[in-house]
Every structure is written in structure tokens, then in C-alpha cells.
Amino acid sequence: MQNTGLKTAAIEKISHKEYFNIAVSVDCVIFGYEEKQLKVLLIKSDLKEFEGLWSLLGDLVTPNENLDDAPYRVLLERTGLKDVYLEQVHSFGDVHRHPSGRVVTIAYYSLVNIKSHKLNLTDNELHWHNVAELNSMAFDHKLILDTCLQRLQEKVLEHPVVFNLLPEKFSLRELQDLYQAILGQELDRRNFRKRINLKNWLVDLNEMEEDVPHRPGKLYKLKSGLKKISTDLNRSKPVKTHLV
Amino acid sequence: MQNTGLKTAAIEKISHKEYFNIAVSVDCVIFGYEEKQLKVLLIKSDLKEFEGLWSLLGDLVTPNENLDDAPYRVLLERTGLKDVYLEQVHSFGDVHRHPSGRVVTIAYYSLVNIKSHKLNLTDNELHWHNVAELNSMAFDHKLILDTCLQRLQEKVLEHPVVFNLLPEKFSLRELQDLYQAILGQELDRRNFRKRINLKNWLVDLNEMEEDVPHRPGKLYKLKSGLKKISTDLNRSKPVKTHLV
DNA sequence: AAAGAATGTGTTTTAAGTACATATTATTAT
């Protein structure tokens, strides 16, 4: 294997059984939002090593599917949703991360509107959990969750992705509550509105909230053309340096 | 496989041969810097499908090594260097990305000081290339390179990582040239110096450049404690929101 | 009709980014 990279010597060994004993999986951190809480969809682990603990939804990548298609498949199977927002985050591959064998997993997070899909919650091993209240999880899934949450926090500051978690129409108050749930901190209402306005993401619908127990706020929706399903690998705009 | 995630049904299948026909590799985008040019270390592909093209240095992950250890091993074997800066960037796993079989690869970039190691350049299939002049490469390696360069560009704006590409002592001019090579754009000298000063990364050595064909500049070094070998997954500081 | 609670907007202060000019110090050419 030395000094070959993926050159001939290594490639030849791909046909050798010894190099095929690492399995590849994907794990999905499926974020939702409800009642001012950021949620994550988890399933009860049924490994005896992790009895009582919760784990992310994942599956092995099959030989005939593209890596980035696997999390879509998992999501479709679990939630029935297509066209969800998905972003690849990081790969985890410590030798002993999975008790049953060597599994390298690629972590993705996705943003889904809890209301817009009927979970197979008859399968009562599948539940939404408050992200803020989660402690230990099965496998290294707490680390994966934390890593994905961190990525999400960075993402929402500059990109209009949180709208995948909201209904079509929403008030600025709802939007701010969502940002606060994701970022884990209180935001100043006046500065928040200024900032969001500056981003130019929203359309004023000239409608008002209804059935709220207080003064109704104006309703907005995301500008058409800004809704993203997945993250482009290739950046369209040049880097903002702040160093010029 | 349906509706199982990594639950029992799937885990049981890990012992089935059919799920072990995906190989896992790592590919390293090894960045260097010389003569005001950002360089990348490449090897000639010896696959007949990619005759004459260059490819990244990589290798299959062995069953008994942690995923994140594999790129260190590749670097050690290729350059003899330990303690290089390494960052995992993205995974690539399209079904047909490798002509010889199904290989999911995890891409890393690393930053090495070209001068500080003796490449095994007797192996004359290993060469430093100007990143700016590279066009097609073997496999999907051009996409991997572009993705890693993009990540590097974002990284250097906020984190003191470029110093892994420089000698211990350097002038601000050298530092600016390096930033320009990485970012692919000219920077204003006065604003650049102000910005770098604001970061508080450097120590003034009270020494001057020598053997330069012009007025010598002052020499600096990175403040001790700032040199990073690898990127922490877990952020130490809270998110800067700019939304408060 | 008054109190309470949430919406909606604006101003001041501070920090950072951008654009731009001049003096200084060494080398090179005359």
C-alpha cells in the first residue's frame, strides 16, 4: 500500500476482500420546529449496548446509490417527505464508534416542517425531541448532533434556510422565535427586524395573523427563488474578504 | 432495509457480504506556498482511464485505523511530515466517481511548509503544481480541490492557519502575498496590515529581513499558543450572531 | 374604560470596513 495513493497497487486491492470490511452509512439530523423549540427526530436504539438511548435516523449506503442520495432515501422512508433541505456536514469514522462492526458514517442535517408531514408515528419508537434537552445518545450521535447544530447555527446567519422549518406564511415574531431557538440566545427585536429587512429575503403579504391572543402581526413569506433544497458545493459569489 | 436505520435489521446485514462492497478512502489536498503561488502536491495517475492526468494523494482507509488518522498516515508516507495542519472538508461518493469500483472518499486539506521537508521527489511522479493553473484532473479530484480551496479561503479569514505555510519568521509583505495567493485577489496593503494587527496574532520580533533586493521589512512570528494542528470539532466560543 | 401585552418604528453611539496619500529607508543606476 505504501506510496501508491489510489494508484494501481491500491486499486488492485479493491478487489481483495480485506478492503471491503468497512461499511458506509449516512446519519440524518432531522431538525424540526414547534412551540418555540428546536426539535430533532430520533428513534429508539434497539442495540442492547444502547438500551434506552435514542439515535439518529440513518442507514447503510447501498452499492448502487450515490452517497448524497442516501439521506434523501432515509428521509423519504421515515417522513414521506421529498424536496427537503439537506446539507452534508461531516464524516465520523473512529474504529470503535459502532459496536457491531466498522462503520464510517457521513452526517447530514435536514430541515423539515413538522406540520407538513404525517410521521409514521404509529411506529412509536420515532419521536421529536427538544434539542436543548438532549443529553446522552446512542453511538457517537450526540457528537454528530452537536456538530450539525453548530453548522446550522453558522448557516442561518447568512443563508435563508430556516424557512424550511416554518409554514408558508409567518410573522416576524415567529421568525425571531425560531432564530432564538436555533441560536440558543435572545435577540433584540428591533435590531433583528432591521437585519432581516437588510437581507431582503421576505415579501410583505399585506395580511395579518389571525387567532392570536394579542395584537396580530403582519404576515410575510420567503421571496420566490430563494428557497433552497440543497446546498451548492460551488459558490456563486466570490469570497468576502474584509481584507481588501 | 426499509424503516430500519441502523437498527437491528440493518446491523445484522453488516455481516452480509453485499454491504461490504463500498471501499472508503481519504484524499488529501496538500497545500504549499512558494514564489507567491499557492501550490498543491499531486501524483501522476496511473490508471489508463486518466492517463496523463494528475491526482490527489490518497489511500484506502484500513479497517484498524480511525478515519481521521488516515490522512495523517498518507502525509507521513508522502512527505515525512508529522504535526501538519489537517482539516476534514467533505465526502464524495457518486456511484461512478472511481472507474475501478465503488469508493467513497473523504477529502481533507492540509497546509505544509514546502521548505521544511524533503519530498521523496526522486519519485518523480510527485510534483507541486500551481493551484491557479490546474484544469482537469483525474477522478473528481478537480471538484475536490475546488471544494477544499473554497474551505481554505473561508478559514483563513478568521483563523490563524496560514502560518503553517510560512517559515517561522516572515514579513507582513510575505504574509500579504500569501493571503493574495490563497484568496486570488489583490489586497490593499494599508487595510491588510490594519486588519492583521486587529487580529492580534503576531509578535514583532524586532528583526529585519535580510538579503532582500529592496528595503527590508520587519519580521514577525505567530504568537505562541495560536498554532493549530487540527481543527476542533467543538467550538470554544459562542456564535457571533450579529443579530442581537 | 383602563390595564396589559405584543406589534411596529426610529435615534444615537460605537466599531469596522473602504478608499486613499505621504513620508521613510533601502537599493540601483547614473
Place this chain on the structure above:
DNA sequence: ATAATAATATGTACTTAAAACACATTCTTT
């Protein structure tokens, strides 16, 4: 030696964004 050249070194004005903060408005509830 002197002048020209080229790079270092530093400062100032302008613009934009972030942060801190206050008041009036509208609807619900008492």
C-alpha cells in the same frame, strides 16, 4: 556622490454595519 527607483511604514476621512436603547400603536382582557 547623487538621483531615481521601489518597497516599507503609517495616518485620515468617509461609509456602512452593529449595538444599545425608547416610545407610540393596536389589539385583548379585565
